[in-house]
Amino acid sequence: MRFLLVYPPLDSHTRYWHPHLGLGYLSAVLEAAGHETEVADAVAEGWGIGAFSERFDRMRRPDAVLITATTSEISGAHDVASVVKAASRDIVTVVGGPHATALPEATLRQYPDFDIACIGEGELTVRELAQALEGGNPLKAVKGIAYRQGGEIVVTPCRDSIGDLDALPFPRWEGFPLARYSALMGLKPGLELPVMSGRGCPNRCVFCQRALGSTVRVRSAANVADEVDRDVALGAKSIYFCDETFTLSKKRTVALMQELMRRGLEKKVSWHCETRVDSVDAETLRLMRQAGCRMVAFGVESGSDRVLKEAGKAITSEMVRAAYKAAKEAGLLTYMYLIFGLPYETEESVKETVGLLMEADPDYVTIGILVPYPGTEVLAMAERGLGGLRLLSSDWRDYSKQSGKALELESLPAARLRRLQSEAYVRFYLRPSKIRRLLEMASLSGMARMTLERAKMAIGRAKRHR
Numbered sequence: 001m002r003f004l005l006v007y008p009p010l011d012s013h014t015r016y017w018h019p020h021l022g023l024g025y026l027s028a029v030l031e032a033a034g035h036e037t038e039v040a041d042a043v044a045e046g047w048g049i050g051a052f053s054e055r056f057d058r059m060r061r062p063d064a065v066l067i068t069a070t071t072s073e074i075s076g077a078h079d080v081a082s083v084v085k086a087a088s089r090d091i092v093t094v095v096g097g098p099h100a101t102a103l104p105e106a107t108l109r110q111y112p113d114f115d116i117a118c119i120g121e122g123e124l125t126v127r128e129l130a131q132a133l134e135g136g137n138p139l140k141a142v143k144g145i146a147y148r149q150g151g152e153i154v155v156t157p158c159r160d161s162i163g164d165l166d167a168l169p170f171p172r173w174e175g176f177p178l179a180r181y182s183a184l185m186g187l188k189p190g191l192e193l194p195v196m197s198g199r200g201c202p203n204r205c206v207f208c209q210r211a212l213g214s215t216v217r218v219r220s221a222a223n224v225a226d227e228v229d230r231d232v233a234l235g236a237k238s239i240y241f242c243d244e245t246f247t248l249s250k251k252r253t254v255a256l257m258q259e260l261m262r263r264g265l266e267k268k269v270s271w272h273c274e275t276r277v278d279s280v281d282a283e284t285l286r287l288m289r290q291a292g293c294r295m296v297a298f299g300v301e302s303g304s305d306r307v308l309k310e311a312g313k314a315i316t317s318e319m320v321r322a323a324y325k326a327a328k329e330a331g332l333l334t335y336m337y338l339i340f341g342l343p344y345e346t347e348e349s350v351k352e353t354v355g356l357l358m359e360a361d362p363d364y365v366t367i368g369i370l371v372p373y374p375g376t377e378v379l380a381m382a383e384r385g386l387g388g389l390r391l392l393s394s395d396w397r398d399y400s401k402q403s404g405k406a407l408e409l410e411s412l413p414a415a416r417l418r419r420l421q422s423e424a425y426v427r428f429y430l431r432p433s434k435i436r437r438l439l440e441m442a443s444l445s446g447m448a449r450m451t452l453e454r455a456k457m458a459i460g461r462a463k464r465h466r
């Protein structure tokens with residue numbers, strides 16, 4: 001069969017600096033099973049839906065189109081499905097990714113041009129789906145999907161998460177526009193490829209969807225290093241380890257670092273990763289630096305121990321200070337992720353968060369405003385009016401962490417949260433020591449460009465008030 005894999009156009013000006021890992025895996029398993037795949041990464045290509053439609057008209061017709069989407073991308077994904085269906089009702093449209101995983105049935109109800117929704121990990125599902133579409137098995141025999149039958153939507157039984165990740169082929173990057181991806185911030189310029197060394201997260205943060213489940217599965221150090229080797233051969237100058245908590249197990253981290261160094265990969269490629277402040281220590285961070293790590297990002301979320309506790313984050317501000325100190329001493333660049341508007345947030349707790357940001361002083365920060373993604377505890381809380389949360393929008397396009405349009409607190413209205421976010425960005429980045437960092441980010445990310453715009457607006461406001 002012939003498949004077209006699509007990363008849909010985004011409304012925002014966001015650009016990504018690496019190809020989509022989920023689509024890379026789907027392409028790999030389909031090709032291994034003897035199918036043909038083509039990729040349309042609308043974000044990397046800078047295509048809006050009009051440009052996608054023109055390209056689609058000129059392509060050889062696929063049998064099925066596989067579209068990935070988070071929540072804020074779902075309506076763009078449906079625009080793609082509509083273009084496909086307008087060209088031919090016979091092409092099967094399949095949607096997958098975090099949004100369809102959380103709301104498979106509702107997604108098919110809301111968006112008529114999707115035929116099938118994939119729930120959770122897709123590698124085994126697409127393989128079986130291809131067989132079913134070729135006429136082998138009925139759709140109802142494929143676990144982990146929702147599909148239409150007459151006027152009804154059928155949801156098949158859940159599929160177990162993939163136990164042996166080493167058995168998967170490496171993500172396939174042929175067909176992706178590799179020249180269009182480039183490393184971000186402080187890393188070697190040039191191609192950056194994503195690698196996930198384990199899947200699943202055991203933690204219970206109220207704001208997180210746990211899109212790949214809560215059962216942790218890790219790949220062997222040799223298997224991960226083989227993929228990094230392969231990526232270097234493809235021309236990668238840097239690697240983004242996009243595990244939810246890269247250093248979840250110290251033993252595993254040490255084994256992976258040793259394997260990377262045994263192969264001399266630290267001299268060929270630099271890398272960055274995301275993790276938790278409670279899963280690193282000075283020794284591990286030093287080893288990571290030796291093994292080629294250039295930057296580590298921590299999900300800090302809040303500087304208030306009370307808010308952190310309510311959010312189920314299970315870390316303290318003291319741990320945050322210690323982790324940033326150790327990471328800097330190890331010679332790493334540091335990144336901080338924060339969220340304003342968590343349950344029970346107040347003006348005072350936001351002030352504590354900004355205080356911790358200035359004190360820990362990472363190289364970069366992203367400040368999101370809480371979004372109640374489907375499948376999260378905060379959505380259930382907002383629906384019941386708990387934690388002071390109030391839902392503002394059910395338009396999925398508003399579900400981006402930078403926009404602050406989806407949720408507010410009784411004590412902190414949306415406009416106030418956005419104002420606090422702008423002020424924090426301005427206070428952090430508009431310092432001589434940070435301007436370079438902001439400009440580096442702005443060349444690639446919509447978020448940073450927005451910060452610059454907001455900074456300009458805030459400066460304008462401050463001048464007017466003077």
Ligand code: B12
Pocket residue numbers: 010014016019020021022023025026065066067068069070071072073094095096097098099102118120121122123125126194196200207208209210211212242243244373374399400401402
């Ligand atoms: C790396 C990452 C990023 C990267 C890259 C994202 C990208 N587009 O490649 C960056 C930093 C850019 C990013 C940005 C954002 N992210 Co992010 N990100 C992740 C992270 C940590 C890993 C994603 C990944 O590579 N997974 C590995 C691959 C293998 O999994 P996958 O992509 O989900 O694909 C598998 C399945 O979902 C499925 N599948 C996926 N698509 C399809 C399609 C079909 C047809 C089929 C059959 C199957 C299928 O099969 C794949 C293989 O198993 C996840 C957490 C997580 N565990 O997923 C969050 C996560 C995806 N991000 C999230 C969010 C919210 C965002 C942002 C919206 C935040 C913001 N700034 O507002 C942004 C913007 C994205 C957007 N425009 O919507 C949420 C999404 C929640 C939701 N329901 O929307 C997640 C789940 C984090 C969380 N726990 O809440 N993110």
